[in-house]
Amino acid sequence: MTTIGDITSYLGRLAPLDAAEEWDNVGLLIGDAEAAARTVLTCLTVTESVVTEAIESSSDLIITHHPLPFRPLARITADALPGRHVWRLARAGVSLYSAHTAYDSAESGINAQIAQRLQLVDVAPLRPFELHDAASHSSPGAGRIGTLSDSIPLRTLADRVKRSFELDHVRVAGPLDRMVARVAIGCGSGGSFLEDAVQCGADVLLTGETTLHTILHGLDAGLCLLLTGHYASERFAMEHLAEQLAAEFPELSVRAAQAEQPPWRLW
Numbered sequence: 001m002t003t004i005g006d007i008t009s010y011l012g013r014l015a016p017l018d019a020a021e022e023w024d025n026v027g028l029l030i031g032d033a034e035a036a037a038r039t040v041l042t043c044l045t046v047t048e049s050v051v052t053e054a055i056e057s058s059s060d061l062i063i064t065h066h067p068l069p070f071r072p073l074a075r076i077t078a079d080a081l082p083g084r085h086v087w088r089l090a091r092a093g094v095s096l097y098s099a100h101t102a103y104d105s106a107e108s109g110i111n112a113q114i115a116q117r118l119q120l121v122d123v124a125p126l127r128p129f130e131l132h133d134a135a136s137h138s139s140p141g142a143g144r145i146g147t148l149s150d151s152i153p154l155r156t157l158a159d160r161v162k163r164s165f166e167l168d169h170v171r172v173a174g175p176l177d178r179m180v181a182r183v184a185i186g187c188g189s190g191g192s193f194l195e196d197a198v199q200c201g202a203d204v205l206l207t208g209e210t211t212l213h214t215i216l217h218g219l220d221a222g223l224c225l226l227l228t229g230h231y232a233s234e235r236f237a238m239e240h241l242a243e244q245l246a247a248e249f250p251e252l253s254v255r256a257a258q259a260e261q262p263p264w265r266l267w
Helices: 004-014 048-056 083-092 101-105 110-117 154-165 191-199 212-220 230-248
Strands: 027-030 039-043 061-064 095-098 121-124 144-153 171-173 179-189 204-209 224-227 253-256
Touching: 004 027, 004 061, 004 095, 004 230, 027 083, 039 048, 039 230, 048 061, 048 083, 061 230, 101 110, 110 144, 110 179, 110 230, 144 154, 154 171, 154 179, 154 204, 154 224, 154 230, 171 212, 179 191, 179 230, 191 204, 191 212, 204 230, 212 224, 230 253
Parallel strands: 039 061, 039 253, 061 095, 179 204, 204 224
Antiparallel strands: 027 095, 121 144, 144 179, 171 224
C-alpha cells in the first residue's frame, strides 16, 4: 500500500524542503502521512474548481505549487477564503503538499527545467546560497543563469520562448534587435532577481511577471526582460511532475488538474 508519506518522501528527495525560502510554507500542509494514497492531483494553485475536481475524482492528495494555507489562518470556516478550501479538503479527506520555492530552486526544479527548455549552457544559480549556508542546503541556490550557444536578437529569443511555452504572446521589454546571449531565469514573480541578473552580467531576465517599476529599473540598467505570465512560467512543471510521479508510482492514478486554467484571456 502506497501512503501519503511515501509520496511526500519522494517529493522531499526531488525538491528538498531545506532549499525553500524562509518566508515560505512548505511540506505536508493538510492531511495524514500514514493514510493510503490511490489518486493524486497536481496543480499550480488551489482554487474552487481544483478543490471540486479533487473531491469529485476521489483524490487522496493534491500536490500544489503555491501553498495552502500560505499564511496562518485565524479561522477555518466555509464562508471565507482560503479557509473554505481547507475546510472542504479536510472534510473530504484530501491531503495537500507544497514544495513551492524548494521546487523552484531544486537541481531539477522549475528554473532548471526552463534553462533546459531554452538549451542554455554553463547553467548556474542566479543567487547562490551564502557560503556559510551552502552546507546546510541541498540546492546550490535560487534562480538560474546560463548562456545561449550563439548570440541572437531579443525578438528571436522571444519567439523561442513562445514556442517552448506554447504561447501566442510574451511581454518584451527592450529593443527587439538587441543581441542577447546571457539569460537569467526566475520563474513566477521573479522581479526580486533583477539586481542578481544585472550583477551576473545577464542580457535578459526571463520571468513570469513583475512590476512596471522593476521593468523600468531593468531597462535603465541595460537589462531586457521577457515575461511569460506567472501561470505559464510554472504550470508546465506541475504537468511534468505528474508524469514523474506516475512513472515512480505506477500503482497510482496521477494527473495534472484539468479544471485549472489561466485566470485571464487576451481580448
